[in-house]
Amino acid sequence: MHELLQLNLCLLAFNCFALAKFNHYRDVFKTRPSDKLSKQFLIAAWISILLSLALSVVQNNGYGALLFCGYMALSVLILMIFYSFKASWVKIMSALNITVVMLSGLFLTVF
Amino acid sequence: MKESFFRSMTWMHTWVGLLVCWLLYLIFFAGTVSFFRDEITLWNQPALHNVQAPEQRVAQQRSQIISGINYLQNAGPESTRWGIYLPTERKPQLNYAYEKPRPEGKRFGGWQEHNINPQTGDEIAQTRDTRGGNFFYRLHFDLHYIDVRTARWIVCFASLFMLVALISGVVIHKRIFKDMFSFRANKGSRSWLDGHNVSSVLALPFHIMITYTGLITLIFMLFPYPALTAYEDGIRGLFNDVSPTNVRTKTSPDSAPLIAIDTILDQVYTNWPDADLTQISIRDPNKASATITVRADTGSLVRDQTPTLLFNGVDGSLIAKTAAQLTNTEVFYDSLTALHTGRLANPLLRWLYFLCGVAGCVMIATGCIMWAKRIRERMKKDQPATIGLKLVEGLNLATLMGLPLATCAFFIANRLLPMTTPERADKEILAFFMTWLAVALFALFKRARPQWILLAWINAIACISVPVINALTTNGNLISYLLNGQWALFSFDLMCLVFAALFVVQAKKIPTHTPAKTPQQRTRRSAKTKLQEQS
Numbered sequence: 001m002h003e004l005l006q007l008n009l010c011l012l013a014f015n016c017f018a019l020a021k022f023n024h025y026r027d028v029f030k031t032r033p034s035d036k037l038s039k040q041f042l043i044a045a046w047i048s049i050l051l052s053l054a055l056s057v058v059q060n061n062g063y064g065a066l067l068f069c070g071y072m073a074l075s076v077l078i079l080m081i082f083y084s085f086k087a088s089w090v091k092i093m094s095a096l097n098i099t100v101v102m103l104s105g106l107f108l109t110v111f
Numbered sequence: 112m113k114e115s116f117f118r119s120m121t122w123m124h125t126w127v128g129l130l131v132c133w134l135l136y137l138i139f140f141a142g143t144v145s146f147f148r149d150e151i152t153l154w155n156q157p158a159l160h161n162v163q164a165p166e167q168r169v170a171q172q173r174s175q176i177i178s179g180i181n182y183l184q185n186a187g188p189e190s191t192r193w194g195i196y197l198p199t200e201r202k203p204q205l206n207y208a209y210e211k212p213r214p215e216g217k218r219f220g221g222w223q224e225h226n227i228n229p230q231t232g233d234e235i236a237q238t239r240d241t242r243g244g245n246f247f248y249r250l251h252f253d254l255h256y257i258d259v260r261t262a263r264w265i266v267c268f269a270s271l272f273m274l275v276a277l278i279s280g281v282v283i284h285k286r287i288f289k290d291m292f293s294f295r296a297n298k299g300s301r302s303w304l305d306g307h308n309v310s311s312v313l314a315l316p317f318h319i320m321i322t323y324t325g326l327i328t329l330i331f332m333l334f335p336y337p338a339l340t341a342y343e344d345g346i347r348g349l350f351n352d353v354s355p356t357n358v359r360t361k362t363s364p365d366s367a368p369l370i371a372i373d374t375i376l377d378q379v380y381t382n383w384p385d386a387d388l389t390q391i392s393i394r395d396p397n398k399a400s401a402t403i404t405v406r407a408d409t410g411s412l413v414r415d416q417t418p419t420l421l422f423n424g425v426d427g428s429l430i431a432k433t434a435a436q437l438t439n440t441e442v443f444y445d446s447l448t449a450l451h452t453g454r455l456a457n458p459l460l461r462w463l464y465f466l467c468g469v470a471g472c473v474m475i476a477t478g479c480i481m482w483a484k485r486i487r488e489r490m491k492k493d494q495p496a497t498i499g500l501k502l503v504e505g506l507n508l509a510t511l512m513g514l515p516l517a518t519c520a521f522f523i524a525n526r527l528l529p530m531t532t533p534e535r536a537d538k539e540i541l542a543f544f545m546t547w548l549a550v551a552l553f554a555l556f557k558r559a560r561p562q563w564i565l566l567a568w569i570n571a572i573a574c575i576s577v578p579v580i581n582a583l584t585t586n587g588n589l590i591s592y593l594l595n596g597q598w599a600l601f602s603f604d605l606m607c608l609v610f611a612a613l614f615v616v617q618a619k620k621i622p623t624h625t626p627a628k629t630p631q632q633r634t635r636r637s638a639k640t641k642l643q644e645q646s
Contacts, residue, residue, distance in 0.1 A: 066460060069316045069463075070317075072316070073313050073316075073467050077466070080291075084292070084294040085294075
């Protein structure tokens with residue numbers, strides 16, 4: 001469950017980085033993002049990626065840092081596939097991603 | 112020197128990459144495959160497919176070691192080396208081995224192995240002679256057939272070139288973060304460049320880490336001078352100093368009884384109460400110079416040097432042990448080696464390593480193809496290809512399509528060669544290289560788009576053949592592995608099918624070879640560019 005949360009936080013972070021960019025945001029929402037929105041996406045991305053790194057390292061020390069590098073690669077690959085070939089699915093993917101982050105976070109908090 | 116820093120870097124990236132890209136592809140390919148070397152070795156040994164490590168694995172280790180010593184005392188009392196390899200999650204069988212008599216002039220006589228099912232205690236019959244995943248592991252830095260030292264020098268230089276290409280690639284990639292998620296399909300060279308960029312950037316930390324740590328693993332060959340200066344016996348002296356458990360005692364001709372293994376194990380468990388032992392090695396058993404080496408698992412520590420205890424095999428005294436606390440330099444070297452080998456990885460991290468390794472292969476392959484495509488695109492219709500271009504195209508086809516096919520041939524040979532074939536393991540390797548040679552000869556004469564498509568189809572068929580032949584020649588198949596939870600075997604077969612699907616996609620969709628432009632196409636293209644410039 002820890003790994004699921006770390007990976008999904010990383011995926012969320014890179015998704016936010018992508019949506020902060022004009023072209024990717026336009027591909028998904030068909031409109032132009034405001035500067036304020038781009039900035040908010042960037043802040044969310046940095047918080048999420050740092051949280052993913054912190055959780056990985058706290059959980060597994062040096063090994064966690066290695067896992068984090070792997071999570072980054074996997075996240076970028078997933079997003080590259082979605083943004084390049086199925087941009088219309090990004091909304092669904094994002095919703096699923098946020099749900100998994102919340103559920104896994106809730107699970108780890110409760111248990 | 113080119114006129115600007117950026118152009119110099121671009122020039123260097125292109126040529127440094129191109130010079131060794133085929134060798135780098137081999138190194139990356141074999142390295143990526145060997146992240147799963149134990150799983151491949153397991154697949155290559157159908158007799159071990161139904162063997163599982165017991166649930167109380169660590170609790171049984173003491174009795175397994177005692178049984179092993181008793182077995183080896185009876186089976187190979189005159190042997191110079193014994194080994195007891197305890198079951199792990201990745202290598203589920205219990206293995207007792209002793210070295211066979213050394214032929215004249217040889218330093219090693221080969222192992223006589225005795226595999227046991229740790230759950231039943233029964234001997235596992237009909238294990239086949241195969242190198243399994245170890246072949247790819249050694250190929251990764253020993254390049255097979257070539258003298259080991261020469262091969263490692265070649266690999267060292269290729270790694271240096273790779274590091275230069277990576278750093279210069281980061282410098283010349285101006286939109287490294289902007290283009291992070293962009294892959295524009297069906298755009299000719301642009302698509303290949305995007306593929307090259309994406310595969311480089313998505314695993315960039317891995318690419319830099321694996322190349323740098325690869326150099327570090329061979330650093331004492333590349334840069335031996337500090338050790339040569341500080342130690343009278345050079346590198347050997349350094350290693351003896353750093354790893355006292357590796358020190359070899361001189362073989363004595365005098366006989367002496369081997370100490371009761373219980374005495375050794377009592378000391379081991381006093382030193383390491385919760386030890387998960389992996390291996391017991393005994394040198395010169397039943398001789399006055401006998402030594403017993405006990406190794407334990409490192410767990411998920413980022414550490415390559417396994418915790419080791421070295422005992423005198425006659426009086427049972429502790430000769431040496433690995434230091435509990437390493438110096439900063441030792442930690443640096445050891446953790447970098449651990450990062451490279453990935454032996455510490457659990458299944459999740461192993462798959463992530465594999466994914467990044469595949470990204471590395473894609474990065475190199477797209478780089479090779481892109482160079483040839485760009486040259487072709489610039490050529491006029493009637494302009495003959497230069498020898499350099501023909502060579503690059505031939506090597507691209509031979510390496511990029513030949514290596515996966517050769518790998519399939521290796522696995523198919525493993526299943527089809529009769530069990531009684533003399534030097535069977537070498538024959539499997541021969542099948543690998545003969546297939547690769549056949550593709551290389553084919554590429555020597557024909558290397559245009561139809562040949563890429565043909566070889567993509569052949570690769571797809573070969574990839575499908577591996578699990579099919581496995582199902583026909585053994586008692587298991589993809590579905591039974593899934594139902595029985597044999598995840599290593601299931602993943603192996605599944606990966607073959609995934610790569611078959613990717614080759615089908617390549618055959619149908621990906622133009623890996625560009626014919627020279629016709630004059631009309633060139634005119635149309637230049638007119639379009641002019642229009643774009645005007646608008």
